[in-house]
Amino acid sequence: MxxxxxxxxxxxxxxxxxxxxxxxxxxxxxxxxxxxxxxxxxxxxxxxxxxxxxxxxxxxxNVSMTIGIVVPDLMNPIFPPIVRGIERVLQPRGYTVLVANTDGHADVEAAAIESLTRRRVDGFILATGRLDDEQSLAAAHADGIHVVMVNREAAAGAPYPSVSGDNTAGVALSLDHLLELGHTRLLYLAGPQNYSTTRSRAIAFQSLVRGRNGLTTSVVEVGELTAEAGSAAMDRVLSSPGPLPTAVLAGNDLVALGVLRSVRRHGLRCPEDISVVGFNDMTFAEDFCPPLTTVHLPLVDIGAEAARILLAGIEDGEPRRSTVELPVSLVVRKSTGPAPRSHVGSLEQGAAE
CATH class of the missing domain: 1.10.260.40 (lambda repressor-like DNA-binding domains)
Known part of the structure; x- marks a missing residue:
């Protein structure tokens, strides 16, 4: 037989x-x-x-036709366009998305992933890839769960595919723009270094300014990617002894918004006294006062590409390991201008590069 x-x-x-x-x-x-x-x-x-x-x-x-999306902060304006891009790909294929917000807490993220897994979602798109969450993501990878990181990279123990903008290119565009305007004293306000995105941007800045003659540069870490944290960090810089920066590059647009508030509070003008550049080109960045010069990320396209990679892995039954960096561009608005000829004020010298 x-x-x-x-x-x-x-x-x-x-x-x-x-x-x-x-x-x-x-x-x-x-x-x-x-x-x-x-x-x-x-x-x-x-x-x-x-x-x-x-x-x-x-x-x-055994498919549920649902996908879990886990984000660190639904109040951050960059995430709705990413979710919209994800939905544009998934909805025509019959999928429903379930969105979970973690407020940046590792325990909330772990609970959200566990809850969505119990609901038998077919895969995850995670925007919460901290570099210190290796254990939970490694466990998911070992269990064969389909995951794509969006606007983040996974920890080393979980080689999941990722989709983001080209952070190095974005920092380079910002730096070149400021140098063309004659700025020589530059401050970089970096986001938390346990996030791959903010760390890669800070590393790019340090690498790009290294060895350039005539530049005074400083990197200050901001504890959170919020306007409040950016404002507090800039307050400390403006209250310290030494020459002021002529330009500030911010880790994201919310931090840049905080910088603008601090500059006004200290009686300074943007861009006449200090130019400011953001990163992400979030909704309403052009409505800041002044309108914000910033690096434009194709957020909808980032979400859509993440969804396509996830679907391909689900359909083939094999996890993807690709890293995709989509092109970025610099949107020049009113928050940047020529460097002032003279400056008074302060920039903490202890952090100078």
């Missing part, structure tokens, strides 16, 4: 995961599989004479 052909046999011949075979051979889920992949599966099934068991197939497909 010949051995019965199984779904594993078809998967081996087609060189896909058996879950992909189940989806490709089920009329209700066939559109979840790329056309060429589905045809390869069908051809393998024909060659082997595979006849699916309808009841077993229904159990094996």
């Amino acid at each position: 010949s051995k019965r052909v199984t779904i594993d046999d078809v998967a081996r011949l087609a060189k896909v995961h058996k879950a992909t075979v189940s989806r490709a051979l089920n009329e209700q889920t066939a559109d979840m599989v790329h056309g060429a992949t589905a045809e390869r599966v069908r051809q393998a099934a024909r060659e082997l004479g595979y006849v699916p068991n309808a009841m077993a197939r229904a159990l094996r497909v």
Whole structure:
């Protein structure tokens, strides 16, 4: 008696995961599989004479058609456009998204991932990739959970794919713009260094200014990516002895907003006394006072690309390991201008590069 052909046999011949075979051979889920992949599966099934068991197939497909999205702060204006991009890709494919907010807390993030996993989501898109969350992400990776990082990179123990803007290029564009305007005393207000995005931007700034003659530069870390934290950090800088910076590069637009508030509070003008550059080009950045010069990130496209990578991994049954950096651009508005000819004030020298 010949051995019965199984779904594993078809998967081996087609060189896909058996879950992909189940989806490709089920009329209700066939559109979840790329056309060429589905045809390869069908051809393998024909060659082997595979006849699916309808009841077993229904159990094996085991899809919920839901995707979990975990973000650190729903009040941060960069995340709604990212979620919109994700939905633009997922909704036409029949998926529903479930969004969880963590407020930047590791324990809340772990609980959110566990809760969504119990709801049998088919995968996650995480915007909360701290560099100190290796344990939880490594556990998810070991369990074979499909995850794509968005606007962040995963910790070393969880080699998940990531989609972000080109942070190094963005810092370079900002720096070149300020240098062309004649600025020589530059302050970089970096975000928390346990986030891959803010750390990579700070590292890019330090690398790009290293060895440039005639520049005085300083890097000050801001504890949170908020306007309040940016304002407090700039207050400390403006109250310290020494020459003022002629320009400030901020880790993101919210920090830049805080800088603008602090500059006004100290009786200074932007850009006449201090120029300010942000990062992200969040909604309403052009409505700041003055309108903010900032690095534009294609946030909707970042979300859409993350969703496409996640779907490809789910459909093929194999996790992706790609790192995608989308192009960025500099939007020049009224918060930057020529460097002032003379300056009084302070910039803490202890942090000078």
